Amino acid sequence: MTLSHAILATLLSGPVSGYKLAKRFNRTIGYFWQATHQQIYRELAALEEHDYVQPVASSSSSTEKQYMLTREGQDFLTQWVAQPAEPGALREDLLVKVRAGILVSPDVLLVELHRRRAFHAEKLAVYQAVQERDFPEPQHLTYEQRLLYLPLLRGIMFETDNIAWCDAALNFLQEEAPLPS
CATH class of the missing domain: 1.10.10.10 (Winged helix-like DNA-binding domain superfamily/Winged helix DNA-binding domain)
Structure with a gap:
Protein backbone atom coordinates (compact mmCIF):
# COMPACT_ATOMS: atom_id res chain seq x y z
CA MET A 1 0.00 0.00 0.00
CA GLN A 83 -5.77 -6.47 -6.55
CA PRO A 84 -4.58 -9.23 -4.19
CA ALA A 85 -3.04 -7.81 -1.02
CA GLU A 86 0.41 -8.99 -0.05
CA PRO A 87 0.94 -9.74 3.63
CA GLY A 88 3.10 -7.24 5.44
CA ALA A 89 6.55 -8.33 6.51
CA LEU A 90 7.29 -8.48 10.21
CA ARG A 91 10.05 -6.01 11.01
CA GLU A 92 10.34 -5.64 14.74
CA ASP A 93 13.42 -4.19 16.34
CA LEU A 94 12.48 -5.64 19.73
CA LEU A 95 12.81 -9.16 18.32
CA VAL A 96 16.31 -8.40 17.05
CA LYS A 97 17.22 -6.98 20.47
CA VAL A 98 15.92 -10.14 22.16
CA ARG A 99 17.94 -12.24 19.71
CA ALA A 100 21.08 -10.27 20.63
CA GLY A 101 20.13 -10.13 24.30
CA ILE A 102 23.01 -12.36 25.34
CA LEU A 103 25.19 -9.24 25.17
CA VAL A 104 23.40 -7.44 28.02
CA SER A 105 22.17 -8.15 31.51
CA PRO A 106 18.76 -9.92 31.57
CA ASP A 107 17.40 -6.87 33.38
CA VAL A 108 17.93 -4.74 30.27
CA LEU A 109 15.56 -6.91 28.25
CA LEU A 110 13.08 -7.27 31.10
CA VAL A 111 12.84 -3.49 31.45
CA GLU A 112 12.31 -3.13 27.70
CA LEU A 113 9.68 -5.88 27.64
CA HIS A 114 7.78 -4.20 30.49
CA ARG A 115 8.02 -0.85 28.69
CA ARG A 116 6.78 -2.36 25.45
CA ARG A 117 3.95 -4.17 27.21
CA ALA A 118 2.80 -0.88 28.76
CA PHE A 119 2.94 0.80 25.33
CA HIS A 120 0.73 -1.90 23.78
CA ALA A 121 -1.67 -1.81 26.74
CA GLU A 122 -2.10 1.97 26.25
CA LYS A 123 -2.81 1.54 22.54
CA LEU A 124 -5.26 -1.27 23.28
CA ALA A 125 -7.10 0.95 25.76
CA VAL A 126 -7.42 3.68 23.11
CA TYR A 127 -8.75 1.22 20.53
CA GLN A 128 -11.21 -0.26 23.02
CA ALA A 129 -12.45 3.24 23.91
CA VAL A 130 -13.02 3.97 20.21
CA GLN A 131 -14.84 0.65 19.86
CA GLU A 132 -17.06 1.41 22.85
CA ARG A 133 -17.77 4.94 21.62
CA ASP A 134 -18.25 4.30 17.89
CA PHE A 135 -19.17 0.61 17.60
CA PRO A 136 -20.88 -0.48 20.84
CA GLU A 137 -22.88 -3.20 19.08
CA PRO A 138 -20.73 -4.53 16.20
CA GLN A 139 -23.28 -7.24 15.36
CA HIS A 140 -25.78 -4.51 14.32
CA LEU A 141 -23.52 -2.59 11.95
CA THR A 142 -24.35 -1.95 8.31
CA TYR A 143 -21.95 -3.26 5.67
CA GLU A 144 -20.32 0.17 5.32
CA GLN A 145 -19.96 0.50 9.11
CA ARG A 146 -18.41 -2.99 9.25
CA LEU A 147 -15.77 -1.83 6.76
CA LEU A 148 -14.91 1.00 9.17
CA TYR A 149 -14.95 -1.33 12.17
CA LEU A 150 -12.76 -4.15 10.80
CA PRO A 151 -9.46 -2.20 10.80
CA LEU A 152 -10.17 -1.20 14.41
CA LEU A 153 -10.87 -4.83 15.28
CA ARG A 154 -7.54 -5.79 13.69
CA GLY A 155 -5.81 -3.17 15.83
CA ILE A 156 -7.47 -4.54 18.96
CA MET A 157 -6.42 -8.07 18.10
CA PHE A 158 -2.90 -6.95 17.18
CA GLU A 159 -2.37 -5.12 20.48
CA THR A 160 -3.91 -8.00 22.45
CA ASP A 161 -1.46 -10.39 20.78
CA ASN A 162 1.48 -8.04 21.44
CA ILE A 163 0.57 -7.91 25.13
CA ALA A 164 0.25 -11.70 25.27
CA TRP A 165 3.67 -12.10 23.62
CA CYS A 166 5.27 -9.64 26.06
CA ASP A 167 3.70 -11.54 28.97
CA ALA A 168 4.96 -14.87 27.60
CA ALA A 169 8.45 -13.47 27.00
CA LEU A 170 8.61 -11.95 30.48
CA ASN A 171 7.48 -15.19 32.10
CA PHE A 172 9.84 -17.27 30.00
CA LEU A 173 12.88 -15.05 30.64
CA GLN A 174 12.18 -14.83 34.37
CA GLU A 175 12.21 -18.61 34.78
CA GLU A 176 15.27 -20.06 36.45
CA ALA A 177 18.01 -20.08 33.86
CA PRO A 178 21.75 -19.81 34.08
CA LEU A 179 22.94 -16.23 33.98
CA PRO A 180 25.49 -15.28 31.30
CA SER A 181 29.06 -15.44 32.53
Whole structure:
Protein backbone atom coordinates (compact mmCIF):
# COMPACT_ATOMS: atom_id res chain seq x y z
CA MET A 1 0.00 0.00 0.00
CA THR A 2 1.13 3.50 -0.67
CA LEU A 3 0.27 6.66 1.14
CA SER A 4 -1.75 7.76 -1.89
CA HIS A 5 -4.14 4.81 -1.42
CA ALA A 6 -4.55 5.63 2.25
CA ILE A 7 -5.33 9.28 1.49
CA LEU A 8 -7.81 8.38 -1.24
CA ALA A 9 -9.52 5.94 1.12
CA THR A 10 -9.73 8.70 3.74
CA LEU A 11 -11.40 11.00 1.20
CA LEU A 12 -14.19 8.47 0.72
CA SER A 13 -15.78 10.15 3.76
CA GLY A 14 -16.21 13.37 1.78
CA PRO A 15 -14.44 16.63 0.89
CA VAL A 16 -12.11 18.09 3.47
CA SER A 17 -9.26 20.59 3.83
CA GLY A 18 -5.69 19.32 3.92
CA TYR A 19 -5.46 20.06 7.64
CA LYS A 20 -8.70 18.24 8.43
CA LEU A 21 -7.70 15.41 6.11
CA ALA A 22 -4.53 14.88 8.17
CA LYS A 23 -6.61 14.86 11.36
CA ARG A 24 -9.17 12.45 9.84
CA PHE A 25 -6.32 10.27 8.58
CA ASN A 26 -4.79 10.09 12.06
CA ARG A 27 -8.17 9.26 13.65
CA THR A 28 -8.89 6.39 11.27
CA ILE A 29 -6.09 5.06 9.11
CA GLY A 30 -3.41 6.38 11.45
CA TYR A 31 -3.99 3.37 13.70
CA PHE A 32 -2.34 1.14 11.13
CA TRP A 33 -0.59 3.47 8.65
CA GLN A 34 1.49 6.39 9.91
CA ALA A 35 2.27 9.57 8.00
CA THR A 36 3.27 13.07 9.04
CA HIS A 37 1.19 16.08 8.08
CA GLN A 38 3.99 17.12 5.72
CA GLN A 39 3.92 13.74 3.96
CA ILE A 40 0.14 13.94 3.63
CA TYR A 41 0.26 17.45 2.14
CA ARG A 42 3.01 16.45 -0.30
CA GLU A 43 1.08 13.36 -1.41
CA LEU A 44 -2.15 15.35 -1.68
CA ALA A 45 -0.42 17.72 -4.13
CA ALA A 46 0.78 14.74 -6.21
CA LEU A 47 -2.73 13.27 -6.22
CA GLU A 48 -4.07 16.61 -7.47
CA GLU A 49 -1.47 16.60 -10.28
CA HIS A 50 -2.74 13.15 -11.35
CA ASP A 51 -6.36 14.37 -11.19
CA TYR A 52 -7.19 11.85 -8.46
CA VAL A 53 -8.35 14.68 -6.18
CA GLN A 54 -9.56 18.16 -6.96
CA PRO A 55 -10.12 21.32 -4.97
CA VAL A 56 -13.73 22.24 -4.27
CA ALA A 57 -15.35 25.42 -3.06
CA SER A 58 -15.70 25.52 0.69
CA SER A 59 -19.22 25.69 2.05
CA SER A 60 -18.01 28.01 4.80
CA SER A 61 -16.24 31.35 4.72
CA SER A 62 -12.94 29.57 5.32
CA THR A 63 -10.14 30.20 2.87
CA GLU A 64 -8.80 26.68 3.32
CA LYS A 65 -8.59 24.68 0.13
CA GLN A 66 -10.82 21.62 0.33
CA TYR A 67 -10.23 18.43 -1.63
CA MET A 68 -12.54 15.77 -2.92
CA LEU A 69 -11.99 12.43 -4.58
CA THR A 70 -12.46 12.58 -8.37
CA ARG A 71 -13.89 9.84 -10.57
CA GLU A 72 -10.32 9.09 -11.71
CA GLY A 73 -9.21 8.83 -8.10
CA GLN A 74 -12.07 6.52 -7.25
CA ASP A 75 -11.26 4.33 -10.28
CA PHE A 76 -7.58 4.24 -9.27
CA LEU A 77 -8.54 3.23 -5.73
CA THR A 78 -11.07 0.67 -7.01
CA GLN A 79 -8.44 -0.99 -9.20
CA TRP A 80 -6.05 -1.14 -6.26
CA VAL A 81 -8.68 -2.61 -3.92
CA ALA A 82 -9.43 -5.34 -6.48
CA GLN A 83 -5.77 -6.47 -6.55
CA PRO A 84 -4.58 -9.23 -4.19
CA ALA A 85 -3.04 -7.81 -1.02
CA GLU A 86 0.41 -8.99 -0.05
CA PRO A 87 0.94 -9.74 3.63
CA GLY A 88 3.10 -7.24 5.44
CA ALA A 89 6.55 -8.33 6.51
CA LEU A 90 7.29 -8.48 10.21
CA ARG A 91 10.05 -6.01 11.01
CA GLU A 92 10.34 -5.64 14.74
CA ASP A 93 13.42 -4.19 16.34
CA LEU A 94 12.48 -5.64 19.73
CA LEU A 95 12.81 -9.16 18.32
CA VAL A 96 16.31 -8.40 17.05
CA LYS A 97 17.22 -6.98 20.47
CA VAL A 98 15.92 -10.14 22.16
CA ARG A 99 17.94 -12.24 19.71
CA ALA A 100 21.08 -10.27 20.63
CA GLY A 101 20.13 -10.13 24.30
CA ILE A 102 23.01 -12.36 25.34
CA LEU A 103 25.19 -9.24 25.17
CA VAL A 104 23.40 -7.44 28.02
CA SER A 105 22.17 -8.15 31.51
CA PRO A 106 18.76 -9.92 31.57
CA ASP A 107 17.40 -6.87 33.38
CA VAL A 108 17.93 -4.74 30.27
CA LEU A 109 15.56 -6.91 28.25
CA LEU A 110 13.08 -7.27 31.10
CA VAL A 111 12.84 -3.49 31.45
CA GLU A 112 12.31 -3.13 27.70
CA LEU A 113 9.68 -5.88 27.64
CA HIS A 114 7.78 -4.20 30.49
CA ARG A 115 8.02 -0.85 28.69
CA ARG A 116 6.78 -2.36 25.45
CA ARG A 117 3.95 -4.17 27.21
CA ALA A 118 2.80 -0.88 28.76
CA PHE A 119 2.94 0.80 25.33
CA HIS A 120 0.73 -1.90 23.78
CA ALA A 121 -1.67 -1.81 26.74
CA GLU A 122 -2.10 1.97 26.25
CA LYS A 123 -2.81 1.54 22.54
CA LEU A 124 -5.26 -1.27 23.28
CA ALA A 125 -7.10 0.95 25.76
CA VAL A 126 -7.42 3.68 23.11
CA TYR A 127 -8.75 1.22 20.53
CA GLN A 128 -11.21 -0.26 23.02
CA ALA A 129 -12.45 3.24 23.91
CA VAL A 130 -13.02 3.97 20.21
CA GLN A 131 -14.84 0.65 19.86
CA GLU A 132 -17.06 1.41 22.85
CA ARG A 133 -17.77 4.94 21.62
CA ASP A 134 -18.25 4.30 17.89
CA PHE A 135 -19.17 0.61 17.60
CA PRO A 136 -20.88 -0.48 20.84
CA GLU A 137 -22.88 -3.20 19.08
CA PRO A 138 -20.73 -4.53 16.20
CA GLN A 139 -23.28 -7.24 15.36
CA HIS A 140 -25.78 -4.51 14.32
CA LEU A 141 -23.52 -2.59 11.95
CA THR A 142 -24.35 -1.95 8.31
CA TYR A 143 -21.95 -3.26 5.67
CA GLU A 144 -20.32 0.17 5.32
CA GLN A 145 -19.96 0.50 9.11
CA ARG A 146 -18.41 -2.99 9.25
CA LEU A 147 -15.77 -1.83 6.76
CA LEU A 148 -14.91 1.00 9.17
CA TYR A 149 -14.95 -1.33 12.17
CA LEU A 150 -12.76 -4.15 10.80
CA PRO A 151 -9.46 -2.20 10.80
CA LEU A 152 -10.17 -1.20 14.41
CA LEU A 153 -10.87 -4.83 15.28
CA ARG A 154 -7.54 -5.79 13.69
CA GLY A 155 -5.81 -3.17 15.83
CA ILE A 156 -7.47 -4.54 18.96
CA MET A 157 -6.42 -8.07 18.10
CA PHE A 158 -2.90 -6.95 17.18
CA GLU A 159 -2.37 -5.12 20.48
CA THR A 160 -3.91 -8.00 22.45
CA ASP A 161 -1.46 -10.39 20.78
CA ASN A 162 1.48 -8.04 21.44
CA ILE A 163 0.57 -7.91 25.13
CA ALA A 164 0.25 -11.70 25.27
CA TRP A 165 3.67 -12.10 23.62
CA CYS A 166 5.27 -9.64 26.06
CA ASP A 167 3.70 -11.54 28.97
CA ALA A 168 4.96 -14.87 27.60
CA ALA A 169 8.45 -13.47 27.00
CA LEU A 170 8.61 -11.95 30.48
CA ASN A 171 7.48 -15.19 32.10
CA PHE A 172 9.84 -17.27 30.00
CA LEU A 173 12.88 -15.05 30.64
CA GLN A 174 12.18 -14.83 34.37
CA GLU A 175 12.21 -18.61 34.78
CA GLU A 176 15.27 -20.06 36.45
CA ALA A 177 18.01 -20.08 33.86
CA PRO A 178 21.75 -19.81 34.08
CA LEU A 179 22.94 -16.23 33.98
CA PRO A 180 25.49 -15.28 31.30
CA SER A 181 29.06 -15.44 32.53
